[in-house]
Amino acid sequence: MEGANFVGAASEGGPFVLFGTAGSLRRAGEVSLPDLACDSLNRYQPPTRCNLRAEFQRPQCFPRHPRQCLPVFWPICLRLRANGKGVLRVKKPGLGNLRLRVTKI
16 A cells, blocks of 8 residues: 555455655655455554544445545544554454545644
8 A cells, every 4th residue: 555655555354554654754644545354554653652633534436437436534533642652553343445544633
């Protein structure tokens, strides 16, 4: 996976794992999570305790036009805190096929 300020990896049934790219102390980043059966997300950054806001978007596809999809906000917005080692863990079912935006607050 590769996105704005994030790179990562995933495997079916395992967690999504994201790493901040160079200059990861920026205020925001986005990445598309593939359509895999994963229920946890791990984000790693340089050691810092910071508060984060995670917004999830799920694409809305139209049955008559399956190639036309619009981003729609999923009704989940989480406020999280990374630990002293820079690790943030989200455990939530159905994290596949989402767009994730993480912002420092």
